[in-house]
Amino acid sequence: MNKFVDRPRFSCALGGALFTLRALARAIPIIHASAGCGYNLYTTGNAGAGYLGGGYCGGTGWSSSNVVEREIVFGGTDRLSEQIRSTLELIDGDLFVVVTGCMVEMIGDDISAVLDEFAGEEVPIVAVSTPSFKGNSYDGYDMLLGGLFSDYVRQGVEKRADVVNLLGLVPGQDAFYKGNLGEIKRLLERLGLRVNTFFGEGETLENLKNSSEASLNIVLSDVYGVKAADVFEKTHGTPYISLPLPVGAAQTSQFLLEAADALRLSREAAERVVADEEARYYDYIERIADIYNDVDLQRYAVVVGDANYAPAISRFVADELGWLPRLTVVTDELDGEETRRIEKRFTGWESDAYPLVKFDTDTSSIQRYFQDAWEPSGNERYYDSFSPLFLIGSVFERDLAAKLGVPLLTVSFPVTNRIVLNQSYAGYKGGLGLASDLLSTLIAGR
């Protein structure tokens, strides 16, 4: 049988596309689906992403054709055409994107024929097929960006050596996407680059539209954004490299040097940036050395998260905090090649303190792996217990944390117990933020 959904850590392709559009300034989705799709996905995505909110026109503000039985029987293209026309009049936007739900895909609505009716419009209108049965919200990000890269981004633009695009952080699925993109952009700018993240502070649709001048796409993920980067390369000839999301000094320094090499930037200049950033970083880390040692803040760790966060955070706690991660569960639906890429991220650590790595989407399985990660008690005279332990995961791990009586920091989707604003876990600043959040949890009673 199919693996059935039990406490899902993502929604559907439509949900991924909608939250990606929510993050894109003045891009207006037009949902062609039943009335409930948009609102239900908003409710889940809003809370799961640390209360991202509906933004400019999201949630109950999303334009939606709200097809009913009549359209299911007779087709929904007339309704869609009417909805696009009225949306153009009512909603002030610079790009309109038709995204589709399962039901209109199944009845075979010809969306491109509808778009032909609007060929003369001044404002661009594109359509991207995003039915739930074709993928989850991570896939929806790739589908949506793939569609925009081929149908919206300017063609035939001259490349500029100092321009790069950042991909791989999925808005909404990564509750910290905006802070993370901001930090990585800041660092790449220190290398002398101009950076389009599409969703970052102050960016507009112009960043997306002109992104074809980039000489390299940097995918901050082994999984997400890779398909979109493929489309980009085929359409605009820009190659990509896939580097893992860097969290903390060690990973970020490695990231910056690899990025500099890939772009053939001066190694020496990059090393100067790294040295400066590390000095600032350790000025702060030095602060916590006192409390860390006075009350012994070393912990075992179990990390549960998506393909971006699970390896990065495991390595951070091992290589930088000196903790002992014993189990890491990657919660995505991955194919064999993607799994191998993630496994490779558990090599080359300075600490050599590797956890057992499992791939499982099922929340209820996590505790089962404990016995593989730690020898269970066999009534020995002395039993070295799996304690003190810290759990880093999503809000789904709350029951487990409560049962074990251990602290939990939520980082991976869903993050419903935190308000996330401009915090970041990526880069140097993100590493400091993560250290602060983890250790604050431990001393909250003081």
Next chain:
Amino acid sequence: MTIDLNSTTFGKREERLGSVVGYVGTIKDLASQSRCGSLKDRGRCFSQSSSCDAGCVLGYISHIRDIAIINHAPSGCTAGASSVITNQTQLASKRGLSYNTVILGTDMNESDTIFGAAGTLRDTILETYNRYKPAAIFVTTSCVSGIIGEDVDSVIAETGEELPIPVVPIHCEGFKSKVWATGFDAADHAILSRIVAPPRKKGNFINFKNFNESARDDIVEMFRAIGVDVFMIYSNTTLEELSHISEALATISICGTLASYLGNGLEQQHGVPYIKTINPLGVAGFETWFRDIGRVIGKEAEAEAYIERERALYLPKLEEVKAKLKGLRVVLGMGSSFAFQVARVIQELGMEVAYIASWHYDSRYDDGSPPPHVQYLAEHSPRDFNISVADQQNFEILNILNQYKPDLYLARHPGTTVWAVKQGVPSIFMADEYMSFGYKRTLSFAYTILDRITNRSFEKNLSSRIKLPYTDWWYRQESASLYQEAK
């Protein structure tokens, strides 16, 4: 209309209750059209995300403890399940109860949309039983299972024979009804037809249909004062308890939209009287409702004595706070019952109802009678005022707020008041259905309003710094200008 419990399906609200999602007029016109049965629905050429039957069902039936719900749908339709479960777990823990209900999805994929997924559904039902041992399994349908014509009923009938627990279908395809509140009826239909048993003996209790039972302690005490017990539905109930609701003295509710199907169904099938008065929000609502309960169960004197005591306790304070609220103008956007019931409370508190936007509107309830709260408001309002049935459409609400510029906007669904706030209008999201229930909560509601309008900084600052998505053109139109002619 008679409720038919022999079928697994039932009529949607448009058909059963003459429900509409598009109307513009006045309270007096709506009341008169409801009496004559002449109300016609109007579509709109622009629409925005709202809700669906399936979402309504998952959120509502999951209030029952220790059952399993299998959503026969692609993954996205089940994505909200975790937050629903978290909510229900918290409601249970407030009462010190354990809550073990699970919501699972069959995760229909592309090949399922072509070849069907009856096998997956069957396996999921059996695996769910083995893994969780629930008291019953409810299988909810989706747009996708509906379009491929999946024979869910047959799979359920087969597995139901193999398992020692009820396996019950709930038909709630998202595209089926324009009125998502049809989902309440879908849940009630499943409970009435498959869980409720014929009465074994008469009990000394009243069924009270509600959402989150936040006022439970006060309600228990109130009914104890007149010598009966109360059974709150469905929050924190078990299937065994629900099988006995046919033995109740009467069925009452906090919301006419919510209870029509179950209340009238129990009355028609098992002779349990359903109290059909206006609902117990505000003073007039509470007293009308409580007196009728007293009359139906033969406790008139006790009910009267309770009313006397409570009046003495709260009415003087209520008069005091009314003076501070006098003249405030209020716009309301809520469901078919609450919109008009809360409006009545607003008038009682000395404020002016500037406009009502009802999400949908049921022209009649399952006993054939027009909703009493609309008749009441039409008769008692100081003047006729404008209303619309606005289907939770945000663009209409913001247009209305821009036109009427009220002191306060009240709404009852998450993600709706935020838009009023973004437009600079102080708002209260009335999530708790007991906000303004009875004397005490009507008083606290008045204080909440006072608090809300005392500091308007948040919406003032926010609205002056952000841009809303609607064009100037739209704000120059009438809010109902995109309605199509009634068919």
